[in-house]
Amino acid sequence: QLQASGGGSVQAGDSLRLSCAASGRTFSSYTMAWFRQAPGKEREFVATISSSGSTTRYADPVKGRFTISRDNAKNTVYLQMNDLKPEDTAVYYCAAARYTTTQAMSITDPPYWGQGTLVTVSS
Helix, strand or coil: CEEEECCEEEECCCCEEEEEEECCCCHHHEEEEEEEECCCCCCEEEEEECCCCCCEEECHHHCCCEEEEEECCCCEEEEEECCCCHHHCEEEEEEEEECCCHHHHHHCCCCEECCCEEEEEEC
């Protein structure tokens, strides 16, 4: 089970950190990712991190502004979002998949999803 939190309403240029807590004892074997869905748009990939945390991958619109990280001791993955823009407004979802690469995670639908957390960025 995945539980996302940390969303909120901020101004453009502000920062937010999303968290996704996972239950279970095998978190460290899962590749984790964040996706988002803006109003009226399809869900899109944001960032992913390998099970060990050694490899990350980002969507072009967030490169240089967002950072994905994980703490396997806490069964938690994070998304640090800096310099937020109005176009970052969306519901953000964390997702998990086992025995997969970050490249695959960025282009396919993972099997496990958390509930979303809403991020609203005003100009």
